[in-house]
Amino acid sequence: MAPGRRRPLLLLLWAALCVGPGLAVDRSNFKTCEQSGFCRRQRAIPPGRSPYRALLDSLQLLPDAARIQLLNEATKVPLMLELRGLRGNITRIRITELNPPRPRFEVPDVLMDEIPAEPLEVLGRDGDTLELSLGPGGPHRLLVTGSPFRMDLLRGRRLLCSVNARGLLVFEHQRQRPHSLMDIGGWVGRAWDKISALFHRDPPQDAPQDPPSENGATNEDGATGGADEKPPDNEEEPGAWEETFKTHTDSKPYGPMSVGLDFSLPGFEHVYGIPEHAESLRLRSTQGGDPYRLYNLDVFQYELHTPMALYGSVPLLWAHGPPGTLGIFWLNAAETWVDIGSNTAGKTLLGKLLDYMQGGGETPQTDVRWMSENGVLDVFLLLGPAPHDVARQYGTLTGTQALPPLFSLGYHQSRWNYRDEEDVLAVERGFDRAAVPLDVLWLDIEHAHGKRYFTWDPTHFPHPRDMLRRLADKKRKMVSIVDPHIKVDPDYRVHNELRARGFYVKTKDGSDYEGWCWPGSTAYPDFTNPEMREWWASMFAYDQYEGSTETLFTWNDMNEPSVFSGPEVTMHKDARHRGGWEHRDLHNLYGLYVQMATAEGQIRRSGGRQRPFVLSRAFFAGSQRYGAVWTGDNAAEWGHLRISIPMCLSFALAALSFCGADVGGFFQNPDTELLVRWYQAGAFQPFFRAHAHLDTVRREPWLFGEEVAGLIRHAVRRRYALLPFWYTAFYRSHRHALPVMRPLWMEFPEDTATFAMDDQYMLDRALLVHPVTEQGARGVHVYLPGKDEVWYDVDSHQQHVAPQTLYVPVTLSSVPVFQRGGTVVPRQERPRRSTECMRGDPYTLHVALSPQGTAEGDLFLDDGESFAYDTERRFLHRRFSFANGTLTASSADPQGSFPSSSWLERVVILGAPKPSSVLLRPPGGPETPLHFQLEGPTLTLRKPGVPIGADWEIVLR
Structure with missing residues (x-):
């Protein structure tokens, strides 16, 4: 603490709310799955027979989609399944209520422009299974099974992913709140009993198959379902219409509306993603513990290696392994839990048959189960097949990283x-x-x-x-x-304008929502407006x-948002946003x-x-x-x-x-x-x-x-x-x-040794970095991936042939970094006080040769601050390539143009034999001999002096 300064009162409040002894996070202030009603309900369903049936005869084949009705055989509530095969190997699966009494929230402002859909085609039907192509002549097919409902996605003969194979599809349909809590409990209890019963017993073979109501008729109690749905006198399902956590009660005026779905990934042992968690890169099995939680929370000094939610949420999961690379993007902004488990013995008959057809024994499988409190089921399967493909597919959906200044x-x-x-x-x-x-x-x-x-x-x-x-x-x-919490103060212009314009989030009763944060009494602008x-x-x-x-x-x-006085240090879920949406949505x-x-x-x-x-x-x-x-x-x-x-x-x-x-x-x-x-x-x-x-x-x-x-x-x-x-x-x-910082397996997707590594990584495709993260370390073990690839220590320039694990001695001044053979890395090596002071400085090219004596790299250069690179094409994008003893500079994008005073000061070539001479060939000019020096494996060419934006060749003889 700074001398003479007292700890702010609100800091004490924050600490009391968020932390326990030792200033570590107090887990009791944040929910577990068991304390989250919808997570507890869904997780109580064991894998088994699904209560949902796909009515295959209801298939509608539209120019850009296929639609099939689903029926919950316990409640007789109809749903609509919509399938789209999107250009670029993306499959979209949407499940919504067919006749909802109230619209469900669908996430806006996240997806980019609509991706063109490929026309679907019915390839055939075999009994209760429908086969669809996901695009004309493409490798992907979708098998839709009627009863119980499931889908299997194949690439050629390989099963990539099964949907609802474990029968864990949940879609809590909307219903009006009955007049008494006894009615509520009875109705929910009976409906849940019927759903649960379907998981534990086979239905009578001669049981009638009632079709869904065409007009979505409701019962006397307002429930959308079959005519026999009457609320008996059962005990209320905890958390269905009201939920209490610590001192906070969450009113649920629309009742339970959660959704959930399971995905089985045969052949995949490694899954990643769903940030943010203080967790290893490879996600662990959640069997026997809590699922991973996605719910943005202000967590004070978080613990490591737990599935607890942190500050942000991206519902994107990657799977990588011998079948290739696959992504699952679960587009839902409500509280979400993700269960992950491994499974080799519990495969379906189809999975075992495909194992046999593919000529292998029992293959591993990862099962992933998504559970969200509200919204619709809207899922994108990113089918790769390579890691870079999945990255591009997700970027096509949600956009790419903004180019920073x-x-x-x-x-x-x-x-x-x-x-x-x-x-x-x-x-x-x-x-x-x-x-x-x-x-x-x-x-x-x-x-x-x-x-x-x-x-x-x-x-x-x-x-x-x-x-x-x-x-x-x-x-x-x-x-x-x-920060987005605004001090409630009549002398504060920002507060007065927000209140006058009605721009604050509201309570369930319609008044401005207020809580406590750093300024004291605080209101929260409705950023959804x-x-x-x-x-x-x-x-x-x-x-x-x-x-x-x-x-x-x-x-x-x-x-x-952080609300010190709110449940789990955030906003009450029944607060209201523009359009009447609840904060939970x-x-x-x-x-x-x-x-x-x-x-x-x-x-x-x-x-x-x-x-x-x-x-x-x-x-x-x-x-x-x-x-x-x-x-x-x-x-x-x-x-x-x-x-x-x-x-x-x-x-x-x-x-x-x-x-x-x-x-x-x-x-x-x-x-x-x-x-x-x-x-x-x-x-x-x-x-x-x-x-x-x-x-x-x-x-x-x-x-x-x-x-x-x-x-x-x-x-x-x-x-x-x-x-x-x-x-x-x-x-x-x-x-x-493409990620700037990326796991090794993104660049070396077939190297199984990289699949679980997260103490070293690639920067772009050129540099491998292994930071020293152990106290008192005298050395680190660095794995150099790639069959017969060459790697160069960036400090000593020593050459190493991969694959191998290398013990690298370290002192307090060193951090192991290796440049990949076959790459060119541009640098500016004159020390300056800031980036702006480096404008116009010369460049050095570090050329690391592959075993074949080749290398490639590039340099992007613009003003570093404006959008002119995009709106006016004011940029230079230069390509550098080395082959047959010649280093060539050319334009990587001739449409760009940018005046630059920078020039080429030095070229460092790693792995080159000593030449007898080095010649610079500028276009249209005479050849000029360059001074060079060879020290060990390093050939240094000094002061070529050519503009960085010019075309030229440097020839080694």
């Missing part, structure tokens, strides 16, 4: 909080004295006047524009926090956000909308010219289109350093490439070894920011002595030297949806 890929310095303007500028000067590059300084909640966002504390930050200009003079930027988002965006205009300039960017924290969307509106505000303030930078703690599918994310409130512990790698890899699989973790840990005080190792790891993660809690000691790099400062300086400078590589990788991610 170049400065945001540099180093960011933050803490809660820098005290005043002089403190900020003193820290900035300290970086210059220590010769540590810095691009951005951050301000947390204390900078605002009494936690009133869009304002500045008049005592500590009286001249914000002057402060920002002084930073800008040094080519640096600032980020200030703008497009008009509110328009207004919020307008607040970032320079004449609205007083003191702001074009070099001030934004951090959206606490946007789960769309909870996981809230944070995405906050970041969306903030990014739009930054774009508008510049007249549409400048790219935004917005960091968000909460996120959902599609958040990648609006900025960066981070792993939240971690701790200064070695375990938290280690977990940052699989957490960011999981983010990347969900298209959230711009991810990082608080360097040094948010809570607690790291020792110098941990701090140095965290800087080294952070320098090789996409978002690179140090951040710390207000009760931690100051930890600017120069405060620990020159030895530590030198180690940090070296790590940060390595980051800056690679900025051209980082920026190019982000451009590729933006254009082609």
